[in-house]
Every structure is written in C-alpha cells, then in structure tokens.
Amino acid sequence: MAVKKLQVGVAGLGRMGKRHALNFAERVPRADLVAVSSPDENELQWARERLEPLGVTVYKSYDDMLNHPGLEAVVIASVTAVHAEQSIKAIEKDKHVLCEKPLSTSVEVCESVLEAAKKKPHLKVMCGFSRRFDASYRDAHRKMQDGLIGRPSVLRSQTCDKLDPTGFFVQYAQFSGGIFVDCAIHDIDLALWFLGEEAKVKSVAAMGITAIQPDLRKYSDRDNAVGIVEFHSGQIAYFYASRMMASGQEDTTEIVGTAGKLTVNIAPAMNAVNIHDSMGIRREIPQHYYDRFEPAFLTEANDFTASCLDDTPVPIPLESSVQAVRLGCALQEAMITEKKIFFDQDGNRLDKATL
Ligand SMILES: NC(=O)c1ccc[n+]([C@@H]2O[C@H](COP(=O)([O-])OP(=O)(O)OC[C@H]3O[C@@H](n4cnc5c(N)ncnc54)[C@H](O)[C@@H]3O)[C@@H](O)[C@H]2O)c1
The missing domain is CATH 3.40.50.720 (NAD(P)-binding Rossmann-like Domain)
Structure with missing residues (x-):
C-alpha cells in the first residue's frame, strides 16, 4: 500500500x-x-x-x-x-x-x-519558531518540566547576529519591524515556552543604542538592545539582541530556577576542535543562525508534517506566536519612547500616571 x-x-x-x-x-x-x-x-x-x-x-x-x-x-x-x-x-x-x-x-x-x-x-x-525544535533547547525544556531546576524564575536569552559590514541590516530594518520584533522575537518565544504560554505580562522596559550603524535610527531601529519583561506571576525575562558580533552567531539562553539553572550554548562552539597556537587556545563558532540551527529547521519540517498527517496539535500554539509579536511590539515601543509600559492582569495597558 x-x-x-x-x-x-x-x-x-x-x-x-x-x-x-x-x-x-x-x-x-x-x-x-x-x-x-x-x-x-x-x-x-x-x-x-x-x-x-x-x-x-x-x-x-x-x-x-x-x-x-x-x-x-x-x-x-x-x-x-x-x-x-x-x-x-x-x-x-x-x-x-x-x-x-x-x-x-x-x-x-x-x-x-x-x-x-x-x-x-x-x-x-x-x-x-525554529528554536523550539533545537535538540538542546528541547532537552533543557524537558529537564525543566521534570523539575530539575525547581520553579523557573528568570530567563536570560540573547540573539546576537554577526556584524554585516555591507549595511544589510539597515536596509532590512525598513520592513523587519525592528530588533525586538525580528531578532529578539526568538528569545521572546523561548520565554513564553519556558515561563509558560499563559504568563501574564506586568511591565515591559527596553533600551537600545546604535553602536555601529547610526542609519538604523531612520527606521526607528537600533543595533544593540536590551529588554526586560516582568510577569504578574513573579517571573522575569531579560533579552539582549545585537547585530554586531565580531565572532559570529552567539545565541545563548539561561533559565534560572528556584533549585538550579539550565544554560543553552553558553560557550558557543562550531564543533569540538580547539586551535592551540601563539594566540593561545581558541575555537571557531557558527557564523550565521543557519549554521547553528540547521538541524532544528529539519526537525521543524518533520514535526509539522507529522502534525498534518496524524492530525495532532501543532508543536507551537498559534496564539503564542501572536503573543510573541505583542511583546516584541511593546518592547520596540518602550525602547523608542524610552518609557516603561505597564499592563494589568487582563493584558490591558495601564497609563503610568494612574498607578
Ligand atoms: N526562523 C528563523 O530563524 C528565520 C531566519 C531568517 C529569516 N526568517 C524569516 O524568513 C522570512 C524570509 O527571510 P529571508 O531571509 O529568506 O529573506 P529573503 O529576502 O532572502 O527572501 C524573501 C522572499 O520573499 C520574496 N518576496 C519579496 N517581496 C515579495 C512580495 N511582495 N510578495 C511575495 N514575495 C515576495 C522574495 O522573492 C524572496 O523569495 C522573513 O520573514 C524572516 O523573518 C526566519
């Protein structure tokens, strides 16, 4: 058959x-x-x-x-x-x-x-969101669910791209939605996955700089940005996004719990080779996200296919991906306006003056 x-x-x-x-x-x-x-x-x-x-x-x-x-x-x-x-x-x-x-x-x-x-x-x-299909993130998530680190309390996650000297990121910024919506969105998605899809946001604060590509300001964007999301559940997510890494792609995550912590890719490496020479001991790292996450994209394709053929739920709820954009947009706004944004338990924005 x-x-x-x-x-x-x-x-x-x-x-x-x-x-x-x-x-x-x-x-x-x-x-x-x-x-x-x-x-x-x-x-x-x-x-x-x-x-x-x-x-x-x-x-x-x-x-x-x-x-x-x-x-x-x-x-x-x-x-x-x-x-x-x-x-x-x-x-x-x-x-x-x-x-x-x-x-x-x-x-x-x-x-x-x-x-x-x-x-x-x-x-x-x-x-x-390809990172949910990466073997290391999946292992960390499983270990967290097994209770290895107690209650997850703080997630610290970064997406740091290699500097592109051609100015690619400036052109890209016209349509990308900005560094939080395009780049840190992966870390935001991880925060929702690790801290709970239902976690209710209490406040959002962010700041950004143009350390190397001032033209990004034309499109209300930045090349380095830090964002902090506080949840009503008493959890914090801290994001760092950058477009100017000299060495390559440096995407790392730390999940701190009440009984321990898990880290993913805290010391990036291309493979197990170290170069020992007159400079000391060093190793190469992936240059771009696809070098790092290629197997994850394949798992994503296989898992999506299985979900369609077997009529099982998709691995990432669509509501969660909308919430990721909601948070990315709020962080982008907080960065540009230099104002912290507050939300009530139902997700409604609060005017700071009324607090
Ligand atoms: N999951 C990840 O880690 C990841 C990584 C990189 C990019 N992306 C996403 O993938 C998407 C594509 O990124 P890319 O790097 O391949 O970009 P790209 O510029 O290389 O490709 C864009 C594609 O869109 C097509 N296109 C352009 N204008 C169009 C229009 N008006 N109507 C229809 N098609 C149009 C182009 O012909 C091209 O095929 C983006 O949304 C980006 O956010 C995701």
Whole structure:
C-alpha cells in the first residue's frame, strides 16, 4: 500500500525559502515538495534548475500555486510583509500553513490570521519558531518540566547576529519591524515556552543604542538592545539582541530556577576542535543562525508534517506566536519612547500616571 505523503508547496525562494524547499524535497520522508512560487526571476531560474528535475512545479504567482492539484500544505518563506496575507489565502483554500516568523509586524494583522485559523480548526497553522525544535533547547525544556531546576524564575536569552559590514541590516530594518520584533522575537518565544504560554505580562522596559550603524535610527531601529519583561506571576525575562558580533552567531539562553539553572550554548562552539597556537587556545563558532540551527529547521519540517498527517496539535500554539509579536511590539515601543509600559492582569495597558 502506498504511504500517504503530505503534498507541500513553498512560497518565497530567498535565503530561507530555498532551505525549506530543499528540506521538504529531499529530507522530510513523509512529505513531497510538489510546488514552489516566487515573484523573483532569479529565484525562479534557480527553482527551474534545482527543483523542476525533482518533479516540482514552479509558479511565479502565489495564487496559482495555491491551485496546484492535490496541494495540502504551504510553507511561507516570503518577506514578513506578506506572511499574513499569504497565510490567510492558504487557510481560505483549506491548506495547512507553516509560516516563517513573525506572522506580521502588526499585532492586529497577526490577530486576523488567528481569526482565520480559528474558522478552520481542522487545519494546522503554525509559525516557525525554529528554536523550539533545537535538540538542546528541547532537552533543557524537558529537564525543566521534570523539575530539575525547581520553579523557573528568570530567563536570560540573547540573539546576537554577526556584524554585516555591507549595511544589510539597515536596509532590512525598513520592513523587519525592528530588533525586538525580528531578532529578539526568538528569545521572546523561548520565554513564553519556558515561563509558560499563559504568563501574564506586568511591565515591559527596553533600551537600545546604535553602536555601529547610526542609519538604523531612520527606521526607528537600533543595533544593540536590551529588554526586560516582568510577569504578574513573579517571573522575569531579560533579552539582549545585537547585530554586531565580531565572532559570529552567539545565541545563548539561561533559565534560572528556584533549585538550579539550565544554560543553552553558553560557550558557543562550531564543533569540538580547539586551535592551540601563539594566540593561545581558541575555537571557531557558527557564523550565521543557519549554521547553528540547521538541524532544528529539519526537525521543524518533520514535526509539522507529522502534525498534518496524524492530525495532532501543532508543536507551537498559534496564539503564542501572536503573543510573541505583542511583546516584541511593546518592547520596540518602550525602547523608542524610552518609557516603561505597564499592563494589568487582563493584558490591558495601564497609563503610568494612574498607578
Ligand atoms: N526562523 C528563523 O530563524 C528565520 C531566519 C531568517 C529569516 N526568517 C524569516 O524568513 C522570512 C524570509 O527571510 P529571508 O531571509 O529568506 O529573506 P529573503 O529576502 O532572502 O527572501 C524573501 C522572499 O520573499 C520574496 N518576496 C519579496 N517581496 C515579495 C512580495 N511582495 N510578495 C511575495 N514575495 C515576495 C522574495 O522573492 C524572496 O523569495 C522573513 O520573514 C524572516 O523573518 C526566519
């Protein structure tokens, strides 16, 4: 008997889209990549050469791809600005959705995706926060759930990208939503996962600087930022995001509990090799997030596929990914306005003057 495989299409064939497409085409045993789409001629040419020989149909139009016969699920790896629109179109066409983070840079737009998904509860709709699929984060989460560190109280987490001297991050800032919505959003997602999806926010404070790329200020962004989120449950999340690491990608997390702490990647390393020379002893580290998290993206693809085929809940609740954007936007606002923002137990904003 033929084994049922999920029929997948990938929208967007930029940096992430190519990786998702190749993963689903070659490395996800329970899925078939059947279609891709991109508005970009160079990306289409790449797809014709690399994917068409594998039996993948290449579309210029996303809407045409959605009509591909037998298509069951869509991976959205387009620019953030169209994530929500493409997700909603896919949901309306009865397709499962794995959408790259963030769902949108606007909370209201994120909520519209959530509403669309609620109308089709048989569909699996998930935002791809890749860190939840990383083996080390999963192990740490399991150990925390087993009670190894007591009650998790403080989460300290950073996403630090390697400096790009070409000014890439300045151009990127026009559409990214800013350093908290685009970069620290991974740490925010981790905070929700480790401290509890239901944890209620009490206050948000943030500050940022442009240590190396002052042009980011044109887009209300910064290249280094620190954010602190306090929860009504008596927990704190502390985030550091940077776009100027000299050595490479330095994403580390510490979860401090009442009976111990867990750390993830506290001393980044590419592998087990140390270089001993006249400079001393040193080691190389991953240069970009994909060097560090490639296996996590593959696990994400396999787990999403299993959820669709087996009709099990998606590994990341969609509500949580909307809350991540809510927090990212609040941190971004606190950073730009230099004002701490307060919330009541029901999530309503409080004017500081009334406190
Ligand atoms: N999960 C992660 O760790 C992670 C890492 C990097 C990027 N991302 C996310 O992935 C998404 C893509 O990032 P990327 O680095 O691949 O970007 P990219 O610029 O390399 O690719 C963007 C893609 O969007 C397409 N596109 C551009 N304008 C469009 C439009 N108006 N309509 C439809 N498609 C359009 C481009 O042709 C391209 O295929 C972003 O939302 C980003 O936040 C996630």
